[in-house]
Amino acid sequence: MSSLSLYGVSFDLVHLLLTSIGSVLPYPLDAWITNGTLVLVLSVLVFAAILLAASMINTIVLIWWERKLLGRFMDRRGAMHVGYAGLLQNFADGLKLFRKHTFKPAEADTLGFFSGPTAYMVTSMILFGVLPISTGWNSGSLPLSLLLALAIFSFAPLFIFVSAWSSNNKYSLMGGMRSAAQMIAYEVPLLLAVVAVVIVSGSFDLTTIVTEQQNYWFWGPLFLALVVFVAGMLAEMERIPFDLPEAEAELVEGWNTEYGGMLFAFFMLADYLRGLVGSFLVVLLFLGGWTMPSWVPGALTNFPLAGIFWFLVKTYLVFGLFVWIRASLPRVRTDQLLRVGWNRMIPLSLAAVFLAAALVTVKCLPVFGCLPSPGV
Amino acid sequence: MWINMGPQHPMTHGLWNLRVKIDGELITDCDPEMGYLHRGIEKISEDRHYNEVITLMDRTCYVAGFAWEHLYVLAAEEALHIQPPERAEYLRTLCEEFQRIGSHLMWYAAFVQDIGLMSPFLYGMRDRDLVLDLFQSYTGARMTYEYMRVGGVRNDLPPGFTGHARKVLDWLSDRFVEYDRLCLGSDIFRKRCDGLGVLSAADCVATGVTGPMLRSAGVKRDVRRDRPYAAYPQLDFDVAVADGADVTARYLVRMEEMRQSVRLLRQVLDWLDHHPGPVLADRLPRWLGAPYAPVGKEEYVLKRNYPKGVGFSSIEEPHGEAQAYVVNEGSEHPYRVKFRSPVFANLSATRHYLVGYRVADIPPIMGSVDICVGEVDR
Amino acid sequence: MSAPPAPPMPRTAGSAAEAYRLEGELPMVEQPAVPFVEIETVRAREFIPAAKEAFGALIAEQGQAKLIRPTFNWAGRNSLFPLHWGLACCAIEFASAFSARWDSERFGIVPRSSPRQCDLMIVNGTVTWKVAHKLITLYEQMPEPKWVIAMGNCATGGGPFRTAYSVVPGVDKLVPVDVYIAGCPPRPEAMIDGILRLEELIRERRE
């Protein structure tokens, strides 16, 4: 396990920089510049910048990963000519969208039209800062980081609805309403599935949850919760089979019909950011985060940044599962979706909670140590 | 609230406008608006020679060009009193059945995309390309063939065609199983499609709906069986019928039709292997146009003693029952050409199978109708 | 008295071959075999000269436009989103170009349903006067920079239907067209070729 910490790295960087600057400055300035507060503020900013860059690059690679995987599922190749194997494709897309003319439909509401996607994007990015990628690689250990993450995650319907409403288009409006209904309906089973994890691990802190999985990953004992969580995540991420809000066949592009250029890029990026965060959460809650089973040779787990490496590998595999589902299932209808959400998912998630409670009560959890990752 | 779905809308599969009145997500009324692709084919045909109309027929229905060529050629032969040779009839049957598979695969691709299945769309298009490659190998084009002629067909099959075609049929038969697994095997698909867009047999007959939509309601009506033409009397096949009258039933009927087409095609290929012969009637009027010496300008023709006549034909096009009415008033050009497009009638009944369902149901229902706007607007 | 005999037509080969010189250069059909790795990286290598030019411009302090333009042109040409709509026959070949065999997504060409998110309108079929104003509306809804490709003969000049009462004789009468693709309908390869031709146009774009 690496002992590096993202915040530590950025703090060291800023501190080094400021002391070297301060050493050449005259008296009042050098004291001021090496002042602890300034270092703190600046290092937080650097930390945020690194996070931002990492999340953007990750998202873009994720889009590439989906396009390539989906291509093979569809018996074709996917993006391949722009950059090696199409790796630069999404950078080209982003640059192009950045270049596009930004506009507002004549009858659209200015404030909502522009603030909706921006807020959607920003909240999705904040999520990234909350989640630990490896030990020390988060914004600090928040005792309630899981709750915070899910709370921010559930902001989205509001902003989607705002942008859908203000773009003054019937399709957008319908897409926005569907989106809001769907997200709210699936919020509940999602949280209940998380409750099962919390019961077993006894903590709301994601770092602790992962540490608790040193001995056994939670996907074994909490399989039911995992299924509910993945289904709920699919709905939250608005992916097939639950991508009704953007259902291309009936609502042209759903709530982002009227968006083009950079605002559309915001939506796309935020969608995939949420996809990334969803995969992160699945890995963190059920697949042992950055820990690896003890039977994995030490050489594979002890190199620097091994935690991040394995964490990302797991994340991309989980996202691959989402892509697989997208490639093989049709989308369900609104009423069916809501019916499944309220009638099936909530009982299932309640059952998962009870199961978790029972497992904890009878103390049979160590049985699952035989599943991948018995470690000491 | 009225919403316009079209003319540019992913659901329409072409250029038309479905105006839907909705109450929440419920459809209370609808009004299709056609004519965005009206190209005046019937009018242009009046200015063309008989064989030159065939180039328009390919473009009338661009996913089933051969069926329309066949339709027109049958009617024109009737009007001009020409009898095609037997091998040409088998070749036309071959074309039409392969076209049925191609058209149904195109329908499959478009339909599954409507309900959100991403990869089967690609599979359908991929396998359709195999059929188009076969067409290209003997007609020289992928979609606009210009292969049939009044009095036969342009050329015979190239050597090695039948063996290759059999391989393609084998490949397709295996794929049909996969298609069923991807669609019928998925519960979401069944939930999306069962009991949707129901159009009872009585309504079908009243509104003039034909083809797979009619057969999905349990009416065993197929022009190939009822009024056989070309080589169909000699061939053995079943008419696919379902009793659900809904989207799933239409899916089943079309899939079964493709299997029946494979069965028909194996018989046709066997026949073609063993019965060489001419493919074009030997005595044809010069004024039929290419590839014979053209007529050119009107004043070239001094002595006309053309026979008059009128032709009517009806065939089972992939979308339904198509009819043609050709009037020959003793000139090089048809006096009047009138077509009946099956999709035209199927779309006119929209109100009967759309009202009462939800907005999210529009794509599967309209997808199951298998729309080709080119032949509706003509 | 007999009339002078008709002059014999030149029937010998070689006489005309020397008389005519080729106009324009026509692409050869046979292409050299390219190794797979090169196929994958060919666009990446395009990026390097573009970046070099950009960097050089920065060094030479020739202004922001020269720095940004090559990069953005590279981006714009490698990520063309065509409008997803089907007019007539060519729409089927348009769809085929996105199917498994041709897979236009290799070039970053992804059809979008909303005109707001598109850069490229491929007019794939006959344009009638009834749909003309809707076409113009869709064109105007696309944000700048935007391009139009007239695919097939109907969009180019009305094709076989140009004499009809309801058909616009060429979409260039309604919106400016950048590239015309001949064919009735053009093969998917021809469509991809047309888009590559458009990409060359974007590469030299000076705005």
Next chain:
Amino acid sequence: MQSDDVARTVAAQIGERFLGLEPFPRTAGRLRFRSEAALPLFHTVKEQLGFHHLSMVGGIDWVTHREVFYVVWSDDRRQYLLLSADLPAAAPHIESAASVWPAANWHERETWELVDIQFDHHPDLRHLLLPDGYEAHPLLRSFQLHEPEELEVKQRSV
């Protein structure tokens, strides 16, 4: 055999206004009738003879007069039947068949706008294929096609 039956039944119903049954390729024949007898004929053909399915309605402009024809199909007889009536070139009109066969609705709209035959008591006689307000009727013989005139080509404004 069947054709005799058709002729007899129709003659019994509409009498004088039945003008005969001519042979016609691939069908039971072409039944000619006077346009005044449209509705009773349609009812007879549908209800007594069992031609429940209306396939096509079309019109032909014979310059001197116009002809409207209907193609109907009977599932029991497995045969088509053509109904045809001559209409005067000036103000041609006939009773709409939409009340008998609802399928006639769109076919008659199309025939009206292309061949200019007025269908009385049609539920919804609007333009179908041509834009609203289009005056001409293209499938008349007097309507000539011509090469398109050269229009101005739009240029990109830089």
Next chain:
Amino acid sequence: MTEPLTATEKTSDNPILWVAKPMVTAARQFARSLLHPSTVVYPFERLEDPKFRTEVGIESGKPIGVGPIWDNYRGVHALNIDTCISCNLCAFSCPDLCIDMVTVPGGDPKHPKKCPQIDYGKCSYCGFCSDACPEGCLSMTTRYELSVHSRREMVFPPEKLFGIYQQKLPMNPIRVERPANEDRIVLEPPLCIGCNACSRDCPTNCITMMEIPKPEAKPGEKLPKRIWKEPVINDSDCVRCGTCISVCPKECLFWGSRK
């Protein structure tokens, strides 16, 4: 089909099969396409490549099979100017009126040589022109890429078509045998004035002017003022292009049937 079809494979009662069947199918396709994606990497690979002709079916795993013949594709025309006889048949047979006969160097000044100029903005690639060509000098090649920046570049003059011919692209191998034509050009002798126009303009030189005996003038009757010659048409060389009919000043030639 005796039984109506019903969907029997309803899986909703079995929650394990809920999504499993399609997902397994998709995964199998995924595995197959990892090895053999059925994509032709177009600008670098081409379907004309003979290696694609036979690859079809599960044995290869790559469903690309263009069939036994690819060269049959109807693309851009190739014109052999040397053998073109300026018979106009291609222009006449074109249903889209996209072929104009334009003058090319090579003929004599009085009767210029005319070869087809094709407007690819109108052509519908039906192949009627190459079928009608009696000399086989106008044929369709497999070249299908033609994208241009302006409408004018789509008009291919004969020189450009000849350039395509010189590229030796694969030609359409299925040629239609021109059927034995029952029709021929017939002369209505009393109208003929022996002007030689038909013989002069005949693209195949199959018309020869034969002298006919000058009849004795009956008393009181004037002989018509004419050259005492009549065209004799060699039917085996005649391509039935109708040029003679169009140039005949007295309309004494017409289409007839050999009975």
